[in-house]
Amino acid sequence: MSATVGIVVFPGSNCELDVAWAIEQFGGVPRLVFHDEATLDGVDAVVLPGGFAHGDYLRTGAIARFSPVMRPVREFAASGGPVIGICNGFQVLTEAGMLPGALQKNAGLRFLCRTVPLLVETTDTVLTGLAERGSVLEIPINHFEGNYVCDDDTLRRLRDDDRVVVRYARNPNGSLDDIAGICSEGRNVVGLMPHPERACEPVLGSADGVVLIRSLLAAAAGERAAPGTAAAAAQ
Amino acid sequence: MARFSVRVDVTHRPGILDPQGATIERALPALGWSNVSEVSVGKSIHLTVDADDDASARLQVDEMCRRLLTNPVLEDYGVEIAAVEAAGTA
Numbered sequence: 001m002s003a004t005v006g007i008v009v010f011p012g013s014n015c016e017l018d019v020a021w022a023i024e025q026f027g028g029v030p031r032l033v034f035h036d037e038a039t040l041d042g043v044d045a046v047v048l049p050g051g052f053a054h055g056d057y058l059r060t061g062a063i064a065r066f067s068p069v070m071r072p073v074r075e076f077a078a079s080g081g082p083v084i085g086i087c088n089g090f091q092v093l094t095e096a097g098m099l100p101g102a103l104q105k106n107a108g109l110r111f112l113c114r115t116v117p118l119l120v121e122t123t124d125t126v127l128t129g130l131a132e133r134g135s136v137l138e139i140p141i142n143h144f145e146g147n148y149v150c151d152d153d154t155l156r157r158l159r160d161d162d163r164v165v166v167r168y169a170r171n172p173n174g175s176l177d178d179i180a181g182i183c184s185e186g187r188n189v190v191g192l193m194p195h196p197e198r199a200c201e202p203v204l205g206s207a208d209g210v211v212l213i214r215s216l217l218a219a220a221a222g223e224r225a226a227p228g229t230a231a232a233a234a235q
Numbered sequence: 236m237a238r239f240s241v242r243v244d245v246t247h248r249p250g251i252l253d254p255q256g257a258t259i260e261r262a263l264p265a266l267g268w269s270n271v272s273e274v275s276v277g278k279s280i281h282l283t284v285d286a287d288d289d290a291s292a293r294l295q296v297d298e299m300c301r302r303l304l305t306n307p308v309l310e311d312y313g314v315e316i317a318a319v320e321a322a323g324t325a
Contacts, residue, residue, distance in 0.1 A: 058303070058304070059306055062303065062306070066303075094308075095306065101308055102306050102308035102309050104251075104254070104309055105254045105255060106254065107252060107254050107257075108254065108258075109254050109255065109258050147252075147254070149251055149308060149309060150308065151308070174252065174254070
């Protein structure tokens with residue numbers, strides 16, 4: 001049976017249908033989960049998609065983290081379930097304290113919308129299990145606040161524990177240590193600014209996102225087989 | 236119960252690059268001000284809080300700052316509180 005991927009829709013999310021399409025394209029079952037729902041109802045993975053949750057008022061992700069749905073998302077992550085935050089979803093995960101650091105305005109104050117080369121730095125995560133370490137993926141970015149910041153201790157820990165998941169081959173936004181995506185200590189929560197779901201068709205410019213979507217689905221299938229072991233299954 | 240007027244000043248943490256401040260700092264010399272440095276952009280949040288007393292208001296605003304109004308990775312904050320006369324009381 002295919003893995004079911006819950007895609008969280010906040011007021012102002014706008015990439016949920018792109019994610020749903022990509023999930024479906026590669027054999028998963030997408031299920032939209034609304035921000036005010038109190039349960040995830042047996043999903044095998046969760047994606048927080050891009051957009052402008054709650055208008056990004058105050059700070060990106062600052063209001064979204066208090067949505068009712070974030071409680072089951074947090075519990076699902078704590079039990080080892082795969083949770084991916086893409087772009088605004090990454091910002092929500094940092095505001096929620098599920099990933100360390102924060103994302104601030106791009107150096108140069110430009111909104112960036114272009115396809116960039118990304119280096120896969122580790123395959124020991126629910127998003128990169130099927131990718132090759134050191135490979136370069138062409139994936140679009142589309143953000144104003146993608147400039148990753150954290151304190152020195154956090155950065156040291158991220159590096160020492162191999163938790164930088166993807167780096168920019170050419171830093172577009174001033175991000176600390178060229179960081180484009182990181183994972184949690186348990187390696188089952190991953191946040192990244194680039195949009196793999198928009199790089200799943202050669203006709204759209206790149207199909208390099210496919211390996212990431214497939215990795216997520218494999219991790220979700222592992223979660224279905226044995227809840228709480230997705231991170232291990234993806235290795 | 237008393238009413239307090241509160242101003243929270245949110246500032247960029249020192250040591251973290253402030254892209255808005257840096258951009259303004261680069262723009263000012265074009266207008267003739269080449270004597271400006273250390274430009275930083277923050278925000279100011281104004282609230283009215285009903286609380287038993289000044290200490291209670293301060294405590295609550297401090298918690299609001301930590302839980303919602305600021306992100307401690309990027310921002311510091313300062314709080315100013317002033318009592319205001321409640322409407323309808325002499």
